[in-house]
Amino acid sequence: MPFLPSTRLMLFMLGSIGLITLPHAWHIPPVLFSFFTLLLLWRLLSIWQPRYLPNRFGVFLLMLLGIGLLYSQQHSVFGRDAGTSLFVVALGLKLLEIHGRRDVYVIVYLAFIVAVTQFLYEESILMALYILLVCGVLLATLITQNSHTPQTLAALKTSAAIILQSLPLALVLFVLFPRLEAPHWSWLDDDIHAKSGLSNTLEPGSIAELSLSPELVFRVKFDGELPPPAQRYWRGPIYASTDGVSWRAPPVLGRENNPDQPTFSDPSYAYTLMMEPQKQNWVFALEMPTEFGGGLRRNGLYQLITNKNPGDRAEYQISSSPSYNSGGISKTERKENLQLPGKPSDRVVELVKQLQGKQARPELFIGNLLQHFRQENFHYTLSPEAMPDKPIETFLFERRAGFCGHYATAFVYLLRVAEIPARVVGGYQGGQINEVGGFLEIRQADAHAWAEAWLEGRGWVRFDPTAAIAPERIERGVNVDLQIASGAVNFSPVQLDAKTLSWLQRGRQLWQSVDYNWQRWVINYDTVNQKAFLQSLGIDNFVKLGYWLVISVAGIGGVVAWRLLRPNRRRQDPALRLYRQFCAKFAKAGLSIEIGDGPQTVAERAKKLRPDLAEAIERITALYIRLRYQADSEAGDLQVLKKLVARFRV
Amino acid sequence: MDLALDHLLAAANQVILGKQSQIRLAVCCLLARGHLLIEDIPGVGKTTLSHTLARLFGLEYQRIQFTSDILPADIVGSSVFDAHQQLFSFHPGPIFKQMILADEINRATPKAQSALLEAMEERQVTVEGRTYPLPQPFFVIATQNPAHQIGTFPLPESQVDRFLMRVELGYPSRQAERELLSGQPRHVLIDELPAALLPAQLADLQQAADQVHVSPALLDYLQAILAFSRQSTDFASGLSPRAGLGLLAAAKAWALIDKRKAVLPEDLQAVLPAVAGHRLNVGANDSAAIVAPILKHVPVL
Numbered sequence: 020m021p022f023l024p025s026t027r028l029m030l031f032m033l034g035s036i037g038l039i040t041l042p043h044a045w046h047i048p049p050v051l052f053s054f055f056t057l058l059l060l061w062r063l064l065s066i067w068q069p070r071y072l073p074n075r076f077g078v079f080l081l082m083l084l085g086i087g088l089l090y091s092q093q094h095s096v097f098g099r100d101a102g103t104s105l106f107v108v109a110l111g112l113k114l115l116e117i118h119g120r121r122d123v124y125v126i127v128y129l130a131f132i133v134a135v136t137q138f139l140y141e142e143s144i145l146m147a148l149y150i151l152l153v154c155g156v157l158l159a160t161l162i163t164q165n166s167h168t169p170q171t172l173a174a175l176k177t178s179a180a181i182i183l184q185s186l187p188l189a190l191v192l193f194v195l196f197p198r199l200e201a202p203h204w205s206w207l208d209d210d211i212h213a214k215s216g217l218s219n220t221l222e223p224g225s226i227a228e229l230s231l232s233p234e235l236v237f238r239v240k241f242d243g244e245l246p247p248p249a250q251r252y253w254r255g256p257i258y259a260s261t262d263g264v265s266w267r268a269p270p271v272l273g274r275e276n277n278p279d280q281p282t283f284s285d286p287s288y289a290y291t292l293m294m295e296p297q298k299q300n301w302v303f304a305l306e307m308p309t310e311f312g313g314g315l316r317r318n319g320l321y322q323l324i325t326n327k328n329p330g331d332r333a334e335y336q337i338s339s340s341p342s343y344n345s346g347g348i349s350k351t352e353r354k355e356n357l358q359l360p361g362k363p364s365d366r367v368v369e370l371v372k373q374l375q376g377k378q379a380r381p382e383l384f385i386g387n388l389l390q391h392f393r394q395e396n397f398h399y400t401l402s403p404e405a406m407p408d409k410p411i412e413t414f415l416f417e418r419r420a421g422f423c424g425h426y427a428t429a430f431v432y433l434l435r436v437a438e439i440p441a442r443v444v445g446g447y448q449g450g451q452i453n454e455v456g457g458f459l460e461i462r463q464a465d466a467h468a469w470a471e472a473w474l475e476g477r478g479w480v481r482f483d484p485t486a487a488i489a490p491e492r493i494e495r496g497v498n499v500d501l502q503i504a505s506g507a508v509n510f511s512p513v514q515l516d517a518k519t520l521s522w523l524q525r526g527r528q529l530w531q532s533v534d535y536n537w538q539r540w541v542i543n544y545d546t547v548n549q550k551a552f553l554q555s556l557g558i559d560n561f562v563k564l565g566y567w568l569v570i571s572v573a574g575i576g577g578v579v580a581w582r583l584l585r586p587n588r589r590r591q592d593p594a595l596r597l598y599r600q601f602c603a604k605f606a607k608a609g610l611s612i613e614i615g616d617g618p619q620t621v622a623e624r625a626k627k628l629r630p631d632l633a634e635a636i637e638r639i640t641a642l643y644i645r646l647r648y649q650a651d652s653e654a655g656d657l658q659v660l661k662k663l664v665a666r667f668r669v
Numbered sequence: 670m671d672l673a674l675d676h677l678l679a680a681a682n683q684v685i686l687g688k689q690s691q692i693r694l695a696v697c698c699l700l701a702r703g704h705l706l707i708e709d710i711p712g713v714g715k716t717t718l719s720h721t722l723a724r725l726f727g728l729e730y731q732r733i734q735f736t737s738d739i740l741p742a743d744i745v746g747s748s749v750f751d752a753h754q755q756l757f758s759f760h761p762g763p764i765f766k767q768m769i770l771a772d773e774i775n776r777a778t779p780k781a782q783s784a785l786l787e788a789m790e791e792r793q794v795t796v797e798g799r800t801y802p803l804p805q806p807f808f809v810i811a812t813q814n815p816a817h818q819i820g821t822f823p824l825p826e827s828q829v830d831r832f833l834m835r836v837e838l839g840y841p842s843r844q845a846e847r848e849l850l851s852g853q854p855r856h857v858l859i860d861e862l863p864a865a866l867l868p869a870q871l872a873d874l875q876q877a878a879d880q881v882h883v884s885p886a887l888l889d890y891l892q893a894i895l896a897f898s899r900q901s902t903d904f905a906s907g908l909s910p911r912a913g914l915g916l917l918a919a920a921k922a923w924a925l926i927d928k929r930k931a932v933l934p935e936d937l938q939a940v941l942p943a944v945a946g947h948r949l950n951v952g953a954n955d956s957a958a959i960v961a962p963i964l965k966h967v968p969v970l
Contacts, residue, residue, distance in 0.1 A: 616969060
């Protein structure tokens with residue numbers, strides 16, 4: 020007999036599969052996703068028009084097509100993207116051949132696997148909730164498949180109950196079960212979806228592009244006090260060599276063993292820094308990092324580099340001290356940081372001379388230069404005009420309005436002309452305090468560029484020309500909401516009043532705080548964190564861990580089982596329990612008792628099977644009927660029944 | 670009293686051969702104060718069964734042959750102008766009898782059908798604003814041809830629901846048919862039948878049926894049956910509360926016929942096809958098959 024799944028079951032199944040695969044639309048190639056969607060719609064249509072279903076040969080052709088598409092898009096079935104695509108295509112194809120219950124199970128289990136693959140792409144709390152919900156629908160499919168009385172709402176309720184019951188167990192397994200970590204190399208093939216951010220090259224206008232992006236870069240939770248806003252410089256890449264327009268990072272090779280290690284003086288700030296997925300393996304530490312945990316190293320440019328996959332969120336323990344002395348400078352380094360893109364023009368040389376470059380002490384010249392920026396009608400703007408040709412000179416002498424990148428590059432350029440080693444530092448400045456979670460959020464909009472000059476006896480010293488022009492940028496940080504709302508930049512036509520804005524801000528802070536804790540406690544719960552946590556519980560070896568696992572799983576299982584079984588036991592009539600024992604004894608002897616059989620029916624059949632026991636059967640049945648159905652049962656009846664059933668042997 | 674019931678059943682079995690269970694169900698239906706619907710093809714003894722029951726219960730009875738041109742007034746009666754008194758006076762129709770044999774009820778138009786069915790439910794008749802009570806007890810035994818026969822107006826669900834039971838007769842067995850063929854004509858036998866019950870005895874029996882004990886365990890089973898019929902996709906609509914009450918009353922009467930003082934699950938199971946079959950699926954004929962999933966899936970224990 021051909022298996023015909025009910026319409027309700029099919030709708031349930033196709034609906035949940037559609038929901039499960041939906042987020043993959045952003046992950047797998049559009050061709051493959053369209054192929055899958057087509058198969059799903061085909062199957063959906065066939066619920067009402069079964070004759071449209073392809074036959075065996077048709078399915079075979081579709082399979083070939085699927086393999087072809089898969090190969091053309093992925094060239095492999097290994098790796099995250101290719102493997103996910105394989106599962107999705109297989110799921111779509113399997114939908115077209117449902118010949119029995121078995122196929123429904125295969126599809127549902129395959130759908131569970133596809134649900135799991137979502138977490139290879141996204142680990143946010145929203146995705147976790149979404150997948151949990153969709154798994155509930157999928158479970159309801161299984162329930163519908165197996166129930167006599169399929170009802171949509173009842174099935175959803177049951178699946179919700181099952182999920183709720185299994186959550187404590189999942190929690191215990193999550194905390195206690197040894198964490199498995201995928202080897203690093205396995206993910207490196209796949210592209211990382213961090214979009215914007217600082218890059219290896221800097222052009223004066225490039226940071227301005229970031230200035231409106233509210234995308235989170237990292238979050239910092241300080242163990243003690245926060246450093247004052249003016250000291251919140253998060254150090255990123257160094258830009259030292261320039262062709263006059265763009266600035267590049269110097270080669271880092273050979274700098275690892277800088278003979279002059281920086282020396283630090285108090286105070287130092289200890290903090291936990293959580294990086295969002297990035298393209299580069301840079302970690303933006305507060306200047307200047309003194310101590311840092313495993314997985315990090317400080318290169319010769321005092322930038323922290325992680326050896327973890329930058330595409331994953333990661334948490335680092337770092338200490339920084341704002342007062343430091345980097346010591347001496349090597350010949351190569353000096354040469355590198357005095358490099359100029361050709362001979363400076365006359366008016367540049369004139370300007371440097373005017374500001375007492377080369378003649379006075381470097382500190383004096385720098386002071387004069389900053390004074391020049393302050394006094395000579397320079398402006399700070401978020402939307403500077405493009406200066407494609409000779410940007411530094413155009414900025415210095417004509418436009419006089421720019422973003423931090425313009426100031427930093429012009430500053431460094433002039434210092435180099437004055438033969439002071441200088442370089443541009445990229446990174447982030449400031450950050451917004453999340454009042455709910457008590458941590459600092461640093462967004463792309465906080466991207467900043469400042470300068471560093473090497474001074475005799477002091478080492479590399481930070482100078483921020485932007486602070487000279489727009490001190491409020493440094494003191495208060497960038498407020499993206501305000502910038503958008505004030506209309507300084509035409510970004511969104513919606514006019515937001517201050518009240519709405521603060522509500523939005525509070526809501527966003529709350530959400531960020533939830534997200535931060537999710538990242539910290541769930542996503543970042545890796546082998547190291549687990550070990551530390553378990554040790555704090557006193558679990559230091561696998562035997563103890565095993566005991567804990569068994570005890571907690573058994574404990575939770577016991578509680579759930581007790582809750583599930585208890586009401587039944589309480590409701591059960593003692594007479595019924597005795598009668599069930601009697602039935603069980605007979606069932607062992609080969610009497611088939613259906614659930615729809617009444618006591619008299621059972622007795623008749625039992626007597627036919629064992630005429631020799633007829634008397635006992637009749638007595639037990641009569642007593643049971645009297646106890647359970649009649650009004651005239653006597654006090655001793657239950658005891659008699661108990662004795663009879665106990666003595667009864669088949 | 671019990672003997673009278675035994676005698677009644679035995680006498681009925683003498684007239685209608687080989688249909689013990691149907692006769693028992695029909696008696697059970699009357700003891701439960703319900704109306705009875707007998708459905709089968711013409712000629713298998715529907716009318717004979719109803720005549721026999723009427724005779725044996727000792728009730729004054731009237732047969733109404735339903736035809737396609739019968740009018741409500743032909744059933745309930747009408748007001749006629751009395752020239753002497755210069756007044757309209759009501760002439761009661763054939764329905765004012767204790768037992769009505771409504772033959773081939775589905776041959777009549779819905780209008781005529783509903784006149785009878787209203788009377789069945791209300792146990793009174795309203796004509797031109799005046800209400801006339803029907804005699805006590807009041808039974809309707811209706812016979813109907815299967816819906817697929819030509820010239821029938823099938824009763825809608827709402828009206829079929831007013832009958833406590835629907836019984837199918839079916840062809841007699843070979844042996845029963847032989848006896849029928851070789852015996853006396855049935856109408857002669859019926860005419861000779863003495864009443865097996867006095868009117869007071871019938872009332873007593875009905876009261877005794879009411880007092881049969883129903884335990885909470887049995888109500889659990891009954892409610893499980895009702896719940897199953899409402900949840901299962903096998904049925905378009907589940908059993909109504911009225912069906913539940915009917916089921917319980919019929920099971921009580923069945924236990925009484927079995928001379929028991931308490932209702933057992935088996936009693937419910939015995940009356941379930943007749944009580945629930947026509948409510949769960951009006952069109953189908955095989956009541957036993959309709960209720961089979963209920964008996965199979967609802968646990969008794």
